[in-house]
Amino acid sequence: MPETRASQRTKTINKRELVTGKHVYGNLYDISPELLYDTELLSRIISESAKIGNMHIVETIVKKFQNLKGGIDGGVSVIALIKESHITIHTWPEGNYAAVDVFSCGQQSSPEKAFEYIILKLKPKTYKMFKADRGNTVPT
Numbered sequence: 001m002p003e004t005r006a007s008q009r010t011k012t013i014n015k016r017e018l019v020t021g022k023h024v025y026g027n028l029y030d031i032s033p034e035l036l037y038d039t040e041l042l043s044r045i046i047s048e049s050a051k052i053g054n055m056h057i058v059e060t061i062v063k064k065f066q067n068l069k070g071g072i073d074g075g076v077s078v079i080a081l082i083k084e085s086h087i088t089i090h091t092w093p094e095g096n097y098a099a100v101d102v103f104s105c106g107q108q109s110s111p112e113k114a115f116e117y118i119i120l121k122l123k124p125k126t127y128k129m130f131k132a133d134r135g136n137t138v139p140t
Helices: 005-013 033-037 039-052 111-122
Strands: 017-029 057-064 076-082 085-092 097-104 126-137
Touching: 017 111, 033 039, 033 085, 039 057, 039 076, 039 085, 039 111, 097 111, 111 126
Parallel strands: none
Antiparallel strands: 017 097, 017 126, 057 076, 076 085, 085 097
């Protein structure tokens, strides 16, 4: 008996993992505030981390914020849209802290290497790194 479109669709849906991505993210503590204000440095770090992680930047957005007391020396967000997903650094210089996020669905990319490069350049005294496999897992 020939397969119907419904049975073909069921076979596709029953695949264990439909979408796969690697997500590496973390918290960086006790960073020199001078590094966390520097938009050019942070942009360069993201650009270099993408190359090291075999990812390809489409666009980078940089935003500098006011500090909590209304001054101009607030945090910075650098967001790189990459073909494979995104890389972000969000900083809080007043707390010597940064949050880093590297997500890639590229099979040849290495978000771990990109994250480790960011750690190398920002030189936190301590950090926490988390890894997660991301995907659309459907029960079979």
